[in-house]
Amino acid sequence: MSASAFNLKDYLASHTRKVEQALNKNLPTKRTSPAVLHEAMRHSMFAGGKRLRPILALAAAEACGGKIEDALLPACAVECIHTYSLIHDDLPCMDDDDMRRGVPTCHVVYGEANALLAGDALAALAFELIAQHPGTENYSTAAMVSELAHTSGSRWLIGGQVLDLECEGDPSKVNAARLKQIHLAKTSALLTTSLRLGAMAANASTRELEALTEFGQATGLAFQIIDDILDATQSSEKLGKTAGKDAATGKATYPAIHGMEKSKKEAARLTRKALDALIVFKEKGTALDHIGRYLLDRDY
Template identity: 45%
Template sequence: MTNTQVFEWSSVKKTSFDLKAYLSERRSQVEAALEQSITVVYPEILYESMRYSLLAGGKRLRPILCLACCELVGGTVEMAMPTACTLEMIHTFSLIHDDLPTMDNDDYRRGKLTNHKIYGENIAVLAGDALLAYAFEFLVLQTKGVAAQQLLQVVAKLAHAVAATGLVGGQVVDLQSEGLQNIDIETLNFIHAHKTGALLEASILSGAMLAKADNEILQKLSCYASYIGLAFQIVDDVLDVIGTQEELGKTPGKDQKAQKVTYPSLWGIEESKRKSQELVDLAKAELVDFGDKAQPLMAIADYITARTH
C-alpha cells in the first residue's frame, strides 16, 4: 500500500458477503451456547460473578473466528462450538483480571460496571480463576466428533496462548513498561503479540485444528492471525485516543493516563491508521487460495479497521 492511497477509516469495504448478517447469526449461536454453559449453584455469588462478565455481550470475535476457520477447512459449527465457548471464557477471565485496580483499574467494560465494582475485588479474582479452569474442563467434556489427537492439539494451543508464553507474559511486560518513555517498537510489538495476538491466533488455529487442517493451511492462517492481531491492537490504541465512552463501552484515554507507549504515541493517528490497513491487506492476501470459502475471514479483516468500538 502506498502513501498516496487513501484509507477510509469509517467505511467497510463493500463486498457481496453480508458480514453484518453473518456476525449476527454467529453471535446469536455463541450467546445461546454461553448461556447454557454455566449454571448458578452454590456458592451462588461465584457463579453469578462468572456469568455476569461472560454474558455481558461484546463482539464475540474470537469464538466467531474459531467457527469460521473450522468451517473453512471442512468442519462444522457443532464440533467447534465448545472450543468457541472456551475461548470466550478465557477472554473473559483475562478481562476481569485486566480491569482490577492492581492492573488497568477500569470501572467500565462493554458499557457496564466491571466485575470487581459489582462483586468486589476478591470475588472478581476468583471468578476469573474459575472461568479459566472451567474453560478447559468444558472444552474436553463437551467437544463431540473430534479425534483425541486434534483435541489435545487445541488444548495445548490454548494453554500456550494464556501462559507466560502468551497473554500473561504480555501483561507482565505491559505493566513493567508503564511510565517508561524509552519503550521501542519491538517491545510494544512483543506486548501486543502476546497480550492480544496470542489468543486471537489460538482462536483461528484451534478452529482449523479441530477439522484436521494440514501444516500448510495452519501456516497461512497463522500469518493471517498475526496480521489481524496487530491491526486489531493498533485500532484499539487509536480508538482509545479518539473514541468516546459511549462508543467504546469503557473509559477512553486510559493509555495516556497510565503513561503507556502506544502505536499512536509512536507513529501518530494517521500513520497508525495507514499501518493497520496495510496489515489487513497482508492478512487478506494469505486467504486468496481458499477462494469463496474465505469470505467471512476476508470481511472480518476489513471490519477490524472499520470498527468504532
C-alpha cells in the first residue's frame, strides 16, 4: 500500500479487532474459577482504550516484513502488562483514581484486594503468553521473555512508578532530568518494548531493531508529554479518567516544569525525531509514520 493510499482509521480499526479477538481468546472466561478474579481482569482489559502498544507490536512486525500473526502473542503480552500497571496505578495506595477509560476503576468495582490480584494475574499471564512464542532465527523465546521482564521490572516500569511517587507533592524533588527519567521509565520503555517484541517476532535485522528502538523512545516521550498537556486542558469526560489530577496531587509533568508552549514544541520535536528513524523501512514504515503523527495531534 502506498503512503498516499494509507487510511489510518481503517488500519487502527482492523488491527484493534485482531488484538481484541486474541485477547478474548487468551484471557480466562468470566466463568472460570475464581470467577470474581477473572471478571476483574476482563473488566479492566476490555474497558476500552487505544490498544496502542499491541498495535505498535503488529505494525513493527509488518515493517520488518513479518505477518500480524507472528506478533499476536507479544502484542497480547504487552497489553497484559500495560493493563496490570494501570490497575495498580489506580489503587488507593498509588494514584487513587476512580475512573479509567470512562468506566469505574477495577478496585472501585471489585474491591482493592481483588484489583491487586487481578493486576498480578495479568502480569503472570503476560509471561505465559510470550513464552508460547516459538522464537525466530535471530531471537529465541528466552530473549523475548527477557526483553519483557527487563522492561516490566525495577529499572523501568515499576522503578518509574516509584520515582513518580517519590516526587508527588514535592516540587523541590523534580527537575527536567528527573522528569525525563520518570517518563522514559513509566511510559516510553513499554511502548519501545512493544515495538521491539513485534520486530523480534518478525526476525528483524539489527538495523531494523535499532531504528524501532529510536522510534519508540522518542514517540514514548512525546506521547507522555501530550498526556501531561491533555490532563491540564481536557475534561474528564473527554479523557475517560479524572482530568486535572496531576496538578491537584503535585505530580511531575512537562507543563509544570517547562510550561505549556515549550512542552508542545518538545513533543513536536520528538515526533520529528521518531519519524526520521523510520527511513530505513521506506514504504513498509507507513503505518508507523501515520501512528506517530496521530499520537502528536490527538486530543484524548
